[in-house]
Amino acid sequence: xxxxxxxxxxxxxxxxxxxxxxxxxxxxxxxxxxxxxxxxxxxxxxxxxxxxxxxxxxxxxxxxxxxxxxxxxxxxxxxxxxxxxxxxxxxxxxxxxxxxxxxxxxxxxxxxxxxxxxxxxxxxxxxxxxxxxxxxxxxxxxxxxxxxxxxxxxxxxxxxxxxxxxxxxxxxxxxxxxxxxxxxxxxxxxxxxxxxxxxxxxxxxxxxxxxxxxxxxxxxxxxxxxxxxxxxxxxxxxxxxxxxxxxxxxxxxxxxxxxxxxxxxxxxxxxxxxxxxxxxxxxxxxxxxxxxxxxxxxxxxx
Amino acid sequence: xxxxxxxxxxxxxxxxxxxxxxxxxxxxxxxxxxxxxxxxxxxxxxxxxxxxxxxxxxxxxxxxxxxxxxxxxxxxxxxxxxxxxxxxxxxxxxxxxxxxxxxxxxxxxxxxxxxxxxxxxxxxxxxxxxxxxxxxxxxxxxxxxxxxxxxxxxxxxxxxxxxxxxxxxxxxxxxxxxxxxxxxxxxxxxxxxxxxxxxxxxxxxxxxxxxxxxxxxxxxxxxxxxxxxxxxxxxxxxxxxxxxxxxxxxxxxxxxxxxxxxxxxxxxxxxxxxxxxxxxxxxxxxxxxxxxxxxxxxxxxxxxxxxxxxxxxxxxxxxxxxxxxxxxxxxxxxxxxxxxxxxxxxxxxxxxxxxxxxxxxxxxxxxxxxxxxxxxxxxxxxxxxxxxxxxxxxxxxxxxxxxxxxxxxxxxxxxxxxxxxxxxxxxxxxxxxxxxxxxxxxxxxxxxxxxxxxxxxxxxxxxxxxxxxxxxxxxxxxxxxxxxxxxxxxxxxxxxxxxxxxxxxxxxxxxxxxxxxxxxxxxxxxxxxxxxxxxxxxxxxxxxxxxxxxxxxxxxxxxxxxxxxxxxxxxxxxxxxxxxxxxxxxxxxxxxxxxxxxxxxxxxxxxxxxxxxxxxxxxxxxxxxxxxxxxxxxxxxxxxxxxxxxx
Numbered sequence: 001x002x003x004x005x006x007x008x009x010x011x012x013x014x015x016x017x018x019x020x021x022x023x024x025x026x027x028x029x030x031x032x033x034x035x036x037x038x039x040x041x042x043x044x045x046x047x048x049x050x051x052x053x054x055x056x057x058x059x060x061x062x063x064x065x066x067x068x069x070x071x072x073x074x075x076x077x078x079x080x081x082x083x084x085x086x087x088x089x090x091x092x093x094x095x096x097x098x099x100x101x102x103x104x105x106x107x108x109x110x111x112x113x114x115x116x117x118x119x120x121x122x123x124x125x126x127x128x129x130x131x132x133x134x135x136x137x138x139x140x141x142x143x144x145x146x147x148x149x150x151x152x153x154x155x156x157x158x159x160x161x162x163x164x165x166x167x168x169x170x171x172x173x174x175x176x177x178x179x180x181x182x183x184x185x186x187x188x189x190x191x192x193x194x195x196x197x198x199x200x201x202x203x204x205x206x207x208x209x210x211x212x213x214x215x216x217x218x219x220x221x222x223x224x225x226x227x228x229x230x231x232x233x234x235x236x237x238x239x240x241x242x243x244x245x246x247x248x249x250x251x252x253x254x255x256x257x258x259x260x261x262x263x264x265x266x267x268x269x270x271x272x273x274x275x276x277x278x279x280x281x282x283x284x285x286x287x288x289x290x291x292x293x294x295x296x297x298x299x300x301x302x
Numbered sequence: 303x304x305x306x307x308x309x310x311x312x313x314x315x316x317x318x319x320x321x322x323x324x325x326x327x328x329x330x331x332x333x334x335x336x337x338x339x340x341x342x343x344x345x346x347x348x349x350x351x352x353x354x355x356x357x358x359x360x361x362x363x364x365x366x367x368x369x370x371x372x373x374x375x376x377x378x379x380x381x382x383x384x385x386x387x388x389x390x391x392x393x394x395x396x397x398x399x400x401x402x403x404x405x406x407x408x409x410x411x412x413x414x415x416x417x418x419x420x421x422x423x424x425x426x427x428x429x430x431x432x433x434x435x436x437x438x439x440x441x442x443x444x445x446x447x448x449x450x451x452x453x454x455x456x457x458x459x460x461x462x463x464x465x466x467x468x469x470x471x472x473x474x475x476x477x478x479x480x481x482x483x484x485x486x487x488x489x490x491x492x493x494x495x496x497x498x499x500x501x502x503x504x505x506x507x508x509x510x511x512x513x514x515x516x517x518x519x520x521x522x523x524x525x526x527x528x529x530x531x532x533x534x535x536x537x538x539x540x541x542x543x544x545x546x547x548x549x550x551x552x553x554x555x556x557x558x559x560x561x562x563x564x565x566x567x568x569x570x571x572x573x574x575x576x577x578x579x580x581x582x583x584x585x586x587x588x589x590x591x592x593x594x595x596x597x598x599x600x601x602x603x604x605x606x607x608x609x610x611x612x613x614x615x616x617x618x619x620x621x622x623x624x625x626x627x628x629x630x631x632x633x634x635x636x637x638x639x640x641x642x643x644x645x646x647x648x649x650x651x652x653x654x655x656x657x658x659x660x661x662x663x664x665x666x667x668x669x670x671x672x673x674x675x676x677x678x679x680x681x682x683x684x685x686x687x688x689x690x691x692x693x694x695x696x697x698x699x700x701x702x703x704x705x706x707x708x709x710x711x712x713x714x715x716x717x718x719x720x721x722x723x724x725x726x727x728x729x730x731x732x733x734x735x736x737x738x739x740x741x742x743x744x745x746x747x748x749x750x751x752x753x754x755x756x757x758x759x760x761x762x763x764x765x766x767x768x769x770x771x772x773x774x775x776x777x778x779x780x781x782x783x784x785x786x787x788x789x790x791x792x793x794x795x796x797x798x799x800x801x802x803x804x805x806x807x808x809x810x811x812x813x814x815x816x817x818x819x820x821x822x823x824x825x826x827x828x829x830x831x832x833x834x835x836x837x838x839x840x841x842x843x844x845x846x847x848x849x850x851x852x853x854x855x856x857x858x859x860x861x862x863x864x865x866x867x868x869x870x871x872x873x874x875x876x877x878x879x880x881x882x883x884x885x886x887x888x889x890x891x892x893x894x895x896x897x898x899x900x901x902x903x904x905x906x907x908x909x910x911x912x913x914x915x916x917x918x919x920x921x922x923x924x925x926x927x928x929x930x931x932x933x934x935x936x937x938x939x940x941x942x943x944x945x946x947x948x949x
Binding site: 005006008009011012013014017018019020023024026027028033034035050053059060063064065066067068073074082083084085086087088089134137139140141142143144145147161163164190191192193194228230231233253272273274276277278280281282286287288289290291292293294 | 603613615661745748754756811812813814815816819822823824826832859862878883915917918921922924927928
C-alpha cells in the first residue's frame, strides 16, 4: 500500500480528527491491514518527519504543517521537505532543483516517499518552488521544545476513572504491566477501548499524554530512559517508551530521517550532540557526558 | 439596473435549472419542490456553499424582488416580460420567479384553509409589491400561466423529465400551478425527520422513489402523523409530488429527530469490518449539526469525526443484552437542550455496504446485489438461518467470535438475491431490491460528493442491474454490485453515474495545499539558541566579544540565548571548558563588533590561565574544539594585552 495519496489528502483538507485519519487509512487499506495499528505507525512517521501534528493540545485533532524545505548548518548542502505536500508541490520542487543545479531525490521508505535535495543552492530551489526555507531546522525545533517540567505543571489534576482497567509502566521491564504501581505512569482503558494516561504520585494524579506520562515518571524516579551514543550520534529509547511527539520530531526532522527499530529499542540516527543534550535535559534526563579531549591541554602551555 | 445587479436573480434561475429541472428522476414528471430546505440544498449542490434554509429563502426572495423590479415593473409592467430566454443562456428567464411563486404556495400551506386570495397576498409579500384588483402589481393570470407553460415546454426539449403542470379547473385555475408543487404542508414537512428515523435512512440518503413511496405509505398508515390534507395528497394522483418533496427533504436531512419530550435524538448505527478473517463490530453514532463536539456519557467520551459522525467505538462483548433490548445514552454535558444517542432494540440487524463508512453499516433491510451481512441473536438463529438459505445461492456459515457481543453471531459476505417476502417480525431480513448508486472508500474531501482524483471512490450499484452508465458510457458491474469504471475518463470535474432510474453526481479534484496551514516553527521575534547545561555556575560565550551570559543552575537545564553559544566555561577555577558550538563556523571568534568585551575576555582568559581542559560530547569534535579554543584564547589574550597597553 502506497501512502502518498494520504499525505496529499492531508495537505488538501489541512486538518481533521484522529477518527477521520483512521477512516482515510481504512479507505485505502486492503483487508490484511490492521487499520488501528497502521494508523498508529503512520501517525508516528508523519509526526516525526514533521508532515503533520497529531492530538493537538491533548485533543483528537491533527493538522498538517505548511510545506517547508529544511536544512541544517552541519549539512548545509542537504535539504528535506517537511510539511504538507501534493503531487504538484513535489513536481514544482523537482523542476526548481533542476533549474538551480540541485539533485532531487524521492526515496521510498515505509511505503511513502521522503523528498530530499542536495546541492549548493537549496535555498534558491526552495524559493523557485515557492516554498519556505529554514537553514537551521535543528536549532529552531530545539527552541520550540516545551520542558517536560512545564508539561507536568500544566497537566490536569483529576481522579482517574476507577471502573476502567489499569496498567502501569514498569521501568524494570520497560513495558506496561497490569495493575497499579505507585509513582508510575498509568494507563486506564474503558470497555470501549478508550485510553487515558496519568502520572500518579503519592499526592496527586496528573492526566498527561501517554509518552509524557512515561517520561514524567522516569524523571521523578530518576530513571535514565534515553541514551545517547556520541560516537554513532544515535539517541536510543526503549521500544515502549518513544520520545514525546515534539521531541521525536526534533530528533527526526533535524536530519530528515525517521527513527528505526533495532531489537527492543527505537533509534534516532545522526542526531547532533547539542540537540541530543537539549532533548535529554528537556525530558528531565541526565544529559550525555562530555568527553575530555586529553591529548592537548586547553590552557596555557608551560 | 445593470446586468451585474441582476446576477443574483440569474444565479437562482440557473440553480432552478440545475437542481430541479435537469436532475434525473425516476418519476414521470419533475416537480419544482421549493422549500427553504430545498433552496439551501440547491445552493449546496450547485455552488458548494453551506447556508441555512432561512438564509437561502432570504436570498431567493431578495434576488426575485430585484429581478421583478428590473424585468417586470420597469419594463412593460407585466409578468409576461419574463417570458423570454435568460441572458447568456437558453433556459426561460421566468424560472426563478416560478420558484418564488412556489415558495409563496409553501408559505400559504402553513395556514389551514387559505384560498386563492390568500395565495396572491403571499406572492405579493414575496415580491414586495402591492395587491391591485386581487393580484400582485405586475402579475397577470395569463402571463403567469404562460410562464409555467414555457417552463414545461423547455423541459420537454432539454430536461430528463417534463415539469409537472396540473390539469386545471376553472376554480383557482392559475393558483393551482404553484400549489401543485407544494403538496405537503409545513406541519407535515416538520414530521419527516420522524419518518426518516423510523425508516432507518441515512442523512442525505438517496433512496429509490418506489422504495421511498412504499416506506412513506407504511409510516403514514402506521403512525398516522400526517395532517388530513397531507394524507389526502398521498392518496391520489398528487402522491408523486409528495414523494419528490419527501425525497428532497431526505437529501437535506441532517440525521436528527426530536422525541416526544423534546430531546434531540440521533441514531447509533453498527458497522462491521472483517480484519484478517475476524469480525470487528463498532458503534457508529451519528452526529447531526448542533450535537456536542464531544458527547460524554457515564465517563466515556465520544469525539466527533468529520461528516456527521462520532468516532466509532468497539462494541464490548458484554453488550449482548444491550444490543438486544436497545438503549439511550444521554449527554451528560450541561446544555439547555438534551441530546440522546439511541440504539433501538433488535434481534437481527442487516449490515450493508454504505457510502458513509468503509465497513458494512446497519440498515433497515438487506439490499439485493451488494455485499451484506446479518448480525443476529441466538434467540432467532433458526429463523435467520432458514431465511438466509432462501436468499443466498452459495452456502455460508455463521461466525461466532469472542469479540462479538455475547449471544450474537454474524453471517458475513452475503450476496443477496431479490426476494419480495415480508417478514414483519424481523424486518432486517426483508430484501430491498431498489437500484441505488453508492460510493465506497476513496479519499473524500469535504462533505460534498468530492474525492481526490488520485483516490476516487469505488462505485457500487444495488439491485442486480447491468444497466450502468458513467458520463454517458456503459460500464460493467460485477455480481457484488461493483462498477468497473477503469475505462471511464477520470478527469477532474463532475461525473454522473446512472443506473436504471437512479443517479449519482460526484466530483473529482486534484489535491492542492490548503490555505492557512499551521507553521511547523513558531515565529521568532529574535533569533534564539538553546544549550543544555548541567548543574553549576557557567559563563556561556559566543563567537563575538560581548556575547556572554552567566547562569547558575541548581539542576541540568536548557538555556535559551540570543546568540549562538560556542563555549560553556565554569566560573570556578576547576572543571573543563565545554564545546557547545555546532560546526566549523564556530572555530574562531569575530572581532568585527564594538561593544563590551571585558567580561568575554575575562571568562576565556581565566579558563586559559586555570589550564582547563577542552571537552566535547562527541569525541570526533575534539579537533574542531581544540582549534576553536586556541583561536578564542589567542584573541582574548591579545585583547587583554591591547587593553593593558592602552591602560
